Amino acid sequence: MTNFKLIYKTMDTNTTLKRLRNKYRLIIMNEDTYEEVVKFKLTRWSVYTALSVIFVLLVALTTALIIFTPLKYYLPGVGLGSARQIKEYRELKMRTDSMEHALKLQHQYLDDLQKVLSGKVIKLDTNKLALPKVENSDD
Numbered sequence: 630m631t632n633f634k635l636i637y638k639t640m641d642t643n644t645t646l647k648r649l650r651n652k653y654r655l656i657i658m659n660e661d662t663y664e665e666v667v668k669f670k671l672t673r674w675s676v677y678t679a680l681s682v683i684f685v686l687l688v689a690l691t692t693a694l695i696i697f698t699p700l701k702y703y704l705p706g707v708g709l710g711s712a713r714q715i716k717e718y719r720e721l722k723m724r725t726d727s728m729e730h731a732l733k734l735q736h737q738y739l740d741d742l743q744k745v746l747s748g749k750v751i752k753l754d755t756n757k758l759a760l761p762k763v764e765n766s767d768d
Contacts, residue, residue: 649674 655669694700701707744750 649677 650672653671653673655671656665657667658665695704
């Protein structure tokens with residue numbers, strides 16, 4: 630068990646840095662003629678750096694595409710506009726709701742009036758109910 634710990638400690642930092650700096654060759658060949666099309670000399674560090682740069686560029690391009698094009702209007706909560714436009718939108722929505730409510734009440738009134746004029750009034754029970762009195766008990 631102690632030998633493993635000693636080996637692990639000696640391999641820790643030196644081998645990691647050496648692996649990042651080891652040089653590798655990437656060759657792309659034509660499969661039919663076995664001709665070398667492209668050759669690259671790479672290290673793990675250069676591949677990591679290149680992939681990181683590509684990732685950052687893709688994120689920046691996507692962000693710019695959303696911010697500077699009409700795509701932002703498809704995102705929820707983003708495309709509403711300025712605070713003034715949001716306030717106007719809310720006021721219009723409240724006004725529309727109140728107009729719908731008033732229209733509903735007016736239709737109900739006209740329907741009831743039409744029933745009264747045609748004689749189809751439903752008589753309501755207006756008899757007084759004899760309910761027992763509730764006793765107040767103060768404990």
